[in-house]
Amino acid sequence: MHIPSPSVNGFHLGPVFVHYYGLMYVIGITLAILITQRRWQRMGGDPGLVGDVALWAVPAGIIGGRIYFDITTPKYIPHHWYGIFAVWDGGLGIWGGIALGAAAGIWRVRRHHADAGLFADAVAPALLVAQAVGRIGNYFNKELFGGPTSLPWGLYIPPSYRPPGYLSTQTFQPTFLYELIFDLALAAALVWLGHHRGVKAPGLFALYVTGYSAFRIFEEALRVDPSEHFLGLRLNMYVAIAGTIAGGVWFWYSQRYGKGVPATDGAVARSAAARGAGAGAEADGAGAGEAEQPAGTAGEPAGDTAAGDTAASDTAASDTAAGDAAAGDAAAGDAAEPAAKAGPGGEPPAEVGADAGGDHSAEAPPSA
Numbered sequence: 271m272h273i274p275s276p277s278v279n280g281f282h283l284g285p286v287f288v289h290y291y292g293l294m295y296v297i298g299i300t301l302a303i304l305i306t307q308r309r310w311q312r313m314g315g316d317p318g319l320v321g322d323v324a325l326w327a328v329p330a331g332i333i334g335g336r337i338y339f340d341i342t343t344p345k346y347i348p349h350h351w352y353g354i355f356a357v358w359d360g361g362l363g364i365w366g367g368i369a370l371g372a373a374a375g376i377w378r379v380r381r382h383h384a385d386a387g388l389f390a391d392a393v394a395p396a397l398l399v400a401q402a403v404g405r406i407g408n409y410f411n412k413e414l415f416g417g418p419t420s421l422p423w424g425l426y427i428p429p430s431y432r433p434p435g436y437l438s439t440q441t442f443q444p445t446f447l448y449e450l451i452f453d454l455a456l457a458a459a460l461v462w463l464g465h466h467r468g469v470k471a472p473g474l475f476a477l478y479v480t481g482y483s484a485f486r487i488f489e490e491a492l493r494v495d496p497s498e499h500f501l502g503l504r505l506n507m508y509v510a511i512a513g514t515i516a517g518g519v520w521f522w523y524s525q526r527y528g529k530g531v532p533a534t535d536g537a538v539a540r541s542a543a544a545r546g547a548g549a550g551a552e553a554d555g556a557g558a559g560e561a562e563q564p565a566g567t568a569g570e571p572a573g574d575t576a577a578g579d580t581a582a583s584d585t586a587a588s589d590t591a592a593g594d595a596a597a598g599d600a601a602a603g604d605a606a607e608p609a610a611k612a613g614p615g616g617e618p619p620a621e622v623g624a625d626a627g628g629d630h631s632a633e634a635p636p637s638a
Contacts, residue, residue: 271422272422272423272424272425272426272440272441273423273424273425273426273444273447274426275409275412275425275426275427275428275431276290276409276410276412278290278410279291279410279411279412280293280410289358289407289410290406290407290410290411291358291361291407291408291410291411292357292358292407293407294403294404294406294407294410295362295400295403295404295407297403298399298400298401298402298403298404299324299328299400301396301399301400301403302393302396302397302399302400303320303321303324303396305395305396305399306320306392306393306396307320307321309392309393309395309396309533310389310392312535313388313392313533313534313535313536313537313538314535314536314537314538314539315384315388315389315392315538316382316384319378319379319382319384319389322378322382323374323375323378323379323389326374326375326377326378327371327372327374327375327378328371329374330370330371330373330374331367331368331370331371331374332357332362332367333370334366334367334368334369334370334371335357335361335362335363335364335366335367335370336354336355336357336362336363336366337363337366337370338362338363338364338365338366338367338369339361339362339363339366340354341363341366341498342363342497342498342505342506343363343495343496343497343498344498345496346361346496361407361408361411361413364401365506365509365513368397372390375389375390375393376390384538385471385530385538385541385542386472387471387472387475387524387528387530388471388472388530388531388533388537388538388541390471390472390474390475391464391469391471391472391473391474391475391533392533393475394460394474394475394477394478395457395458395460395461395474395478396457397478398453398454398456398457398460398478398482399453399454399457401449401453401482402449402450402453402454402457405446405447405449405450405453406446406450408446409444409446409447412427412428412431413431413446413495414445414446414449414493414495415427415442415443415444415445415446415493415494415495416442416443416444416445416489416492416493416494417436417442417443417492417493417494418436418439418441418442418443419441419442419443420441421441421443423444423447424441424442424443424444425441425442425443425444425447426440426441427439427440427441427442433494433495433496436494442494443492445489445492445493448489448492449485449489452485453482456478456481456482456485459481460474460477460478463477464532464533464534465534468532468534469525469532469533470524470525470528470529470530470531470532471524471528471530471531471532471533471537471541472520472524472530473521473524473525473528473530474533476517476518476520476521476524477517477521478517479513479516479517479520480513480514480517480518480520480521481517482513483509483510483511483512483513483514483517484510484514486506486509486510486513487507487510487511487514490504490506490507490510491507529544531544
C-alpha cells in the first residue's frame with residue numbers, strides 16, 4: 271500500500287498547457303485573498319485594501335520566491351535561457367516569497383494609513399491555506415518528498431524523479447502531505463487564538479513565522495531532494511532555525527511591550543482610537559510644557575525675565591510716586607496762588623516759603 275504519483279502534471283486548454291502546479295498556486299492565492307478580505311472586514315477595515323495589497327504583494331512574492339529557489343536549489347534550474355524565470359519548472363522558495371511579498375504589502379498598507387500589524391494578523395491564516403493548496407502542486411510535480419520509508423502512506427516516486435543514490439527505492443516520505451496537514455492545522459489554531467486569547471497584533475503573524483519555521487526544521491531533516499548545503503546541513507535548515515528564534519522573540523516582545531490591539535471584530539476602530547488617544551496625550555503634554563514656560567523674549571532665561579519684571583514693577587512704582595508728587599505740587603501751587611496776588615494797596619506780594627526775605631545775592635544769575 272502506498273500513495274501513487276500522478277501520471278500527468280497538467281492539461282491542455284486549447285493551445286495552452288496548464289500546469290497543475292501553477293493552477294494550485296492560483297487557487298491558493300485566490301483563497302488567501304478571499305479569506306483575508308473576510309477577516310479584515312470583520313475587523314472593521316476596508317475590504318478593497320486587500321485587493322490593492324494583493325495587486326502588489328502577489329507579483330513581489332512570486333519574484334522573491336523564484337529568486338530564493340534559484341539561489342538555494344540551482345541544480346533544479348532548467349537548462350535554457352529562461353530557466354531562472356520558469357516558475358512552473360522547479361517551483362518557488364516560500365521564504366523569499368513571504369519576505370518580498372510582506373515588504374510590498376506593508377508598503378501598500380501604510381500608504382493607505384492602515385494598521386500594518388492588524389493587517390498582518392488578518393492575512394496570517396490565509397497564507398497558510400494558500401501554502402497548503404500549493405503543496406498539492408508539489409505532488410503533481412513529484413517533488414518535496416523525504417527519505418525512503420516503508421510506511422503505508424509512503425509516496426511512490428518514478429525512477430526518473432528519484433535523487434541520486436535512491437534509484438532502488440520506490441516509496442518515500444510524503445513531506446508535502448505532512449506540510450499540507452500542518453499548514454491547515456496551524457491556520458485553524460491561529461484563528462482560534464485570535465478569537466479566544468486576545469493576542470495583540472502582530473502576534474498572530476509572529477506565531478505564523480514561529481510555527482511554520484519550527485515545522486520546516488522537522489521537514490528539512492526528512493528531505494533528500496537536491497539543495498545547497500552548508501557545514502553538512504541544508505541551507506533551508508539554517509533559515510528555519512533563524513525564523514523560529516526570530517518569530518518567537520518577536521511574539522514575546524509584541525505581547526509584553528507592544529501597543530497593538532487584539533485582531534478581533536472591530537479591531538481597526540479600536541486601533542485608530544488608541545492611536546488618536548496617544549497623539550492627544552502627546553499634544554496635551556506639549557501644551558502643558560508651553561504653558562509652564564515663563565513669559566518673556568523667546569530664548570530669554572527665566573532669571574533674566576524675572577529680573578526684568580521686577581525692574582519694570584519698580585519703574586512703574588517710581589513713575590506713580592513722581593506723578594503723585596507732581597499732583598501735590600500742582601495742588602499746593604493752586605492753594606498758594608491767591609496769596610501771591612497784589613495787596614489792596616498795590617504793593618508787591620511777599621515771597622512764600624521758608625527762605626522768604628533771605629539774602630539771594632550769592633545766587634548766580636540765570637543764564638541767557
